[in-house]
Amino acid sequence: MELKKNIFIFFLVVPLLFLVPLFHEGIRTAIAARNQDSSESWGYVEVRPKAHMFWWYYRSSYRVEDPNKPWPIILWLQGGPGASGVGSGNFQEIGPLDTNLKPRNSTWLRKADLLFVDNPVGAGYSFVEDNKLFVKTDVEAATDLTTLLIEIFNRNQSLQQSPLYIVAESYGGKFAVTLALSAHKAIQSGKLKxxxxxxALGDSWISPEDFVFSWGPLLKDMSRIDWNALQKSNSVAKKIKQQIDAGQFEAATDSWSELEAIISNYSNSVDFYNFLLDSGMDPLSLTSSELSKSIGMKRYSRYLQSSRINPGGDDDLDNLMNGVIRKKLKIIPQNISWGGQSDSVFSVLKGDFMKPRIDEVDELLAKGVNVTVYNGQLDLICATKGTEAWVGKLKWEGLKTFLNIERNPIYCGGDKVTKAFTKSYKNLHFYWILGAGHFVPVDQPCVALDMVASITQSPAISKK
Incomplete structure (x- = not known):
């Protein structure tokens, strides 16, 4: 009854929507809708013929006009590949409303405007009309995203005044670094305004090799697996490295699945997103039965379709997105369901899944782009141990100094308990978030919000 009441209020307070055809440029079209108070807008961009990408933009009510510190915009990229930023990142992590359509006190709108994108095409509400049009590489995904940014930003001078920060989670980190390079090039050439x-790379799958080598030792140190399991884990990790070195990336993806099955079996189904838990204990994680069928990030491409608190109930994200939210948006084609193509997104990217993107991070640093890495202490799938390993492989000229400087503790909300550590040198910044698993904004919302304010140099003044 409470949810039904909230849904009624939601529709009552949301102004009537109207569809606006923004433009028709060659074969690309964009259709958008917005609230009458301009606090939200959303739409589709046909990034390639018959390939349609969905976006949702929120203008913050906390916006502070400061000529010395322009109000920032955060582009959130979900992982998977195949998970929905519009659904998952928005309603389950950082957007203005939670899955019960109640206000989220820790929304990142306190520090920035938010732009959610269902990326790549096929994730969330995004879709392709022909299965041949799914992207096969991170670089192809970046090209589509750059096209979307051109269509959104080039026609809006107001948006052009705000710096854009690309913030990613999990596999979204690979999309983020390839997008940043593509966008940087388009900006330099004058194509993107x-x-x-x-x-910002949150618990990001930048170097699969380093992560698979981290799982066994980490779980052994945590008493979650024994010596025999560690030997089995290390053996498969070595095989994965050999396959990656030989360019056998699809085979490496299959071996990655094999390794996760070993980890799951010998740890009694550890939660890959919080190693202190069993699978299924974390509302944003996987159920153990699903984990045994198809583990890890392949399931991540669908893991947030349900909050897993009460699958099939009123708190089911899939029901929310294909029900009340779909009705609100009004522009989703009748034959498209939210998340309906997400499995295909993962499958087609199988050949790119295990490829590292360390070189892209190096290139961004060399170009002077600010790069922030943050990691939850309790994450396994993208463990901090693995993240530190790939950061140590950077060829960036400032790395030695960065590694040698001391970390600073972070407190939050007047609490003098250590919540995180951080250190920075030039344009590289690292945050170690204590007490958080894979989903940092959910597990440590106060620290995450303060971190975002620092990353974006937001002039925001939080409202009580």
């Missing part, structure tokens, strides 16, 4: 503020 925006200010690139920086990139």
């Amino acid at each position: 925006l200010k690139l503020g920086g990139v």
Whole structure:
């Protein structure tokens, strides 16, 4: 009854929507809708013929006009590949409303405007009319995203005044670094009119090799697996490295699945997104039965379709997105369901899944782009141990100094308990978030919000 009441209020307070055809440029079209108070807008961009990408933009009510510190915009990229930023990142992590359509006190709108995108095409509400049009590489995904940014930003001078920060989670980190390079190039050539503020990589799948080598030792140290399991884990990790070195990336993806099955079996189904838990204990994680069928990030491409608190109930994200939200948006084609193509997105990217993107991070740093890396202490799938390993492989000229400087503790909300550590040198910044698993904004919302304010240099003054 409470949810039904909230849904009624939601529709009562949301103004009537109207469809606006923004433009028709060659074969690309964009259709958008917005609230009458301009606080939200959303739409489709046909990034390639018959390939349609959905976006949703929120203008913050906390916006502070400061000529010395322009109000920032955060572009949130979800992982998977195949998970929905519009659904998952928005309603389950950082957007203005939670899955019960109640206000989220820790929304990142307190520090920035938010732009959610269902990326790549096929994720969330995004779709392709022909299965041949799914992207096969991170670079192809970046090209589509750059096209979307051109269509959104080039026609809006107001948006062009705000620096754009690309913030990603999990596999979204690979999309983020390839997008940042593509966007940087488009900006330099005059094709894209925006200010690139920086990139933030949250628990990001930048170097699969380093992560698979981290799982066994980490779980052994945590007493979650024994010596025998560690030997089995290390053996498969070595095989994965050999396959990656030989360019056998699809085979490496299959071996990655094999390794996760070993980890799951010998740890009694550890939660890959919080190693202190069993699978299914974390509302944003996987159920153990699903994990045994198809593990890890392949399921991540669908893991947030349900909050897993009460699958099939009123708190089911899939029901929310294909029900009340779909009705609100009004522009989703009748034959398209939210998340209906997400599995295909993962499958087609199988050959790119295990490819590292360390070189892209190096290139961004060399170009002077601000790069922030943050990691939850309790994450396994993208463990901090693995993240530190790939950061140590950077060829960036400032790395030695960065590694040698001391970390600073972070407190939050007047609490003198250590919540995180951070250190920075030039344009590289790192945050170690304590007590958080894979989903940092959910597990440590106060620290995450303060971190975002620092990353974006937001002039925001939080409202009580």
